[in-house]
Amino acid sequence: MFQALQEKVGSRLILPGEESYDEKRKVWNGAIDRRPAAIIVCQSEEDVVAAVKFANEQGLHISIRGGGHHVAGTAVCDDGLMIDLSQMRAVTVNEELKVAYVEGGATLGDIDEETQKYGLATPTGTVSETGVAGLALSGGLGYLRGKYGLTCDNIVGANIVTADGTLLHVSESENKDLFWAIRGGGGNFGVVTKFEFQLHLVGPEVLALDVMYDYKDAAEIFRKSQAYLNQAPDEVSFNLTAAQLPPAPFLPEFLHHKKVIMVSGMYAGNPDDGEGIIQPLRELAQPIVDQTGVMPYVALQKKLDVMVPNQIPVYGTSLYFGDLNDEIIEAILSKLENAPTPGVLAQLWALGGKMNCVESEETAFATRDASFVLLVDVMAMGVEGELCEKWVDSLYHGLLPYSHKQSSYLNGIGVEEKVTKQTMAGNYSRLLEIKKKYDPRNLFRHNHNVNPAE
Ligand SMILES: Cc1cc2nc3c(=O)[nH]c(=O)nc-3n(C[C@H](O)[C@H](O)[C@H](O)COP(=O)(O)OP(=O)(O)OC[C@H]3O[C@@H](n4cnc5c(N)ncnc54)[C@H](O)[C@@H]3O)c2cc1C
Structure with missing residues (x-):
């Protein structure tokens, strides 16, 4: 079946049974x-075009691997064609x-x-190994969100291969409907081979917030964080993470197995100006450890990498x-009580500033007026995955009534039609029209799917 494609791309096409297939x-x-029917490890836009055209001719559905980090594993599919972009990682700066x-x-x-060589950055996320494509197409929350918005807000253009194998350039003036749709509509519309991101002056040294508190003070910390957020300048973006620390060699022994709230964040301005401004976040309770200080932006962006290793079974949800x-604080804390394993990362990220100044309809990313997003990930080490899945599900449904418009961060939750529609909200019908125009057969369905069959 794959002979015609193989003739074009040679050994870049990997079939079941071949040595590198499982990797x-x-x-x-x-x-x-x-287990995809085939994996194509693309090295160029031409490879992507060939792969999509082939899938279109054969009626094969497609999954797209950017960085492979989505918790639902939508980068890989059963029986379809997996388009792997892991060899297409070049970055250049104008x-x-x-x-x-x-x-x-x-x-x-x-x-x-690359961008920091010029003292520039675009808003992305907080773990350096994450792929930018999936992250950007469904939002993109990082330490620059308050000052410069979401990653998707900073897309100024892109090359995209649509379901019929056409390579299009999208921007504010070209293929405007697609340009709107890819800024929040995920991987529904084609394979993005190249992004153009707006850059801003950042760093190279930045003021990074890093305080650890005792979990027993969680309610007080959440309350004070809300009060802080109410008056926080756009320069400050911060995240609260509840976790029981692992007995890991990178942590001092007195922290092993300790339940803590970690406050991490950044002041996106002159570090000297930020010291006083972020001080209240260092006094939310009695700190156990405070490593707040000035550091290179690149180092801050890598700091959490050790906390989230590859290849651990994870179940995640978001609201x-x-x-x-x-009432909300009590609901969240009580739902976190009976976790099936200590390996839970529960993050509450404060939202505001520039990312919430964009109107809901301006891009496909609709949720522009929430104050916090909750991201809960359970690492199923030594416990049944099914148990973790059930717990995550019950946490989601238990907290749904307290949530903001029943909306979830799609980059942190499994794929489910209801979740997709609740989140895309008023933008769903426009996304559906665009999906019908560019992918009427739903080749790109391994995502928070906008189903054209509706
Ligand atoms: C350890 C870890 C840390 C994270 N930290 C953050 C964070 O700080 N901030 C944040 O906002 N999110 C964060 N996330 C969530 C992250 O945004 C999602 O996992 C996102 O999907 C990652 O993008 P990816 O390219 O690696 O995804 P993949 O798993 O490769 O792809 C996910 C989906 O995106 C689409 N897609 C991917 N590439 C393309 C492409 N080139 N063209 C078209 N569609 C494509 C496809 O539909 C695909 O199924 C984190 C996730 C992990 C696992």
């Missing part, structure tokens, strides 16, 4: 075990225009490494919240 179908989440040109398989680290009142 190439792996994604970040070790719970995912899917310093004058302040634009980065980024291939579709690049990681956040690839971007920071947005409005202002954290006592």
